Amino acid sequence: MALLWVRRLHRRALEDRSRLLERERESAAQVAVDAERARIAAELHDIVSHNVSLMVVQASAAREVLTTMPGEAAAAMLAVEGAGRDAMTELRHLLGLLAPSQSGEEEQGQADLSPQPxxxxxxxxxxxxxxxxxxxxxxxxxxxxxxxxxxxxxxxxxxxxxxxxxxxxxxxxxxxxxxxxxxxxxxxxxxxxxxxxxxxxxxxxxxxxxxxxxxxxxxxxxxxxxxxxxxxxxxxxxxxxxxxxxxxxxxxxxx
Missing domain, CATH: 3.30.565.10 (Histidine kinase-like ATPase, C-terminal domain)
Known part of the structure; x- marks a missing residue:
């Protein structure tokens, strides 16, 4: 009878430990998810804020000289286009890290992405x-x-x-x-x-x-x-x- 009681206590202790370990794993996983979300948010902010700011400044400059200095306006619009392309390249890179492609064609596209700045x-x-x-x-x-x-x-x-x-x-x-x-x-x-x-x-x-x-x-x-x-x-x-x-x-x- 005493042996049976000891076994029950041992089994209960193992079950409690298993539940504790599971909660710890879930907590660690949630911390990792939160940290990754924060990292992604920071990356998206940096990419969008920088490039959109450049685009706004250059578009404004182009508008001001559009009729008087068309050459300068064209150069400013080229800069807008370049900032937009840079933003798309960095966003594709970031999204590619989040969701790796499966098809061979997509994998080839990912291989062409620029490295991180x-x-x-x-x-x-x-x-x-x-x-x-x-x-x-x-x-x-x-x-x-x-x-x-x-x-x-x-x-x-x-x-x-x-x-x-x-x-x-x-x-x-x-x-x-x-x-x-x-x-x-x-x-x-x-x-x-x-x-x-x-x-x-x-x-x-x-x-x-x-x-x-x-x-x-x-x-x-x-x-x-x-x-x-x-x-x-x-x-x-x-x-x-x-x-x-x-x-x-x-x-x-x-x-």
Whole structure:
């Protein structure tokens, strides 16, 4: 009788443990799903926000010079077309990762997709921003070296978001991008100039930070989350002398 009672207790303990493990697996799966949804949302925001912003700026410029400078208008519309193609390429890449194709024809199409953006692609990004009307100077400090894919993509998105915000909300001036490689950290800084309240000028009224996209908007919040994944930190604020600064530090050592 005692042996039977012990067996029942043992079986009950095994059942309880099995239920506990199942709940833990479900919880871990839900955490993974939520994290992936957040990553996808951040990627979609970055892709759409950047390219659509460029398209709006260029379309507006084309409209203003359509009758007086048709050549300039045509160049601006070509830039709109290019930004649209870039957006479609990146979206196809992202959707292809989410839903791998089954047919041979689709698989061939996926093979032609461009790789994920990285710091190696800063040149074309800077060219697009400069053509849209914001001169950009890029400085590379330290010895460039291969980076983990996630960190490389995150650094690119920081520059992309900061330059897009500067293009949308800046008032003339220029932008400076500095990428600094150190032994243990990657540092990324984007500065853009703007009217200063200290210079005696009369800058145009500015919207609240949250409306500009420089404050706790989806873009910068998403970037902070991206950087935090790698144990880094991101600071974004207005500069005392005018303009805005985005600065990030990402550890290169595994935690």
């Amino acid at each position: 990285s710091l190696g692609g800063l040149g074309p990004l800077v060219d697009r921003i400069a053509f849209a009307g914001l001169p950009v100077e890029v400085r590379i400090a330290g010895e460039p070296r291969p980076l983990p894919a996630g960190i490389d993509l995150t650094a690119y998105r920081i520059v992309q978001e900061a330059l897009t915000n500067a293009l949308k909300h800046g008032d003339g001036g220029k932008a400076e991008v500095t990428v600094r490689y150190t032994d243990h950290y990657l540092r990324v800084e984007v500065l853009n100039s703007g009217p200063s309240v200290l210079s005696g000028g009369s800058p145009a009224p500015r919207k609240p930070v949250s409306e500009q996209g420089y404050g706790p908007g989806h873009g910068l919040l998403g970037l902070r989350e991206r950087v935090a994944v790698y144990g880094g930190d991101l600071d974004a604020r207005r500069r005392l002398g005018g303009g805005f600064r985005v600065r990030a530090r990402i550890p290169l050592d595994k935690p």
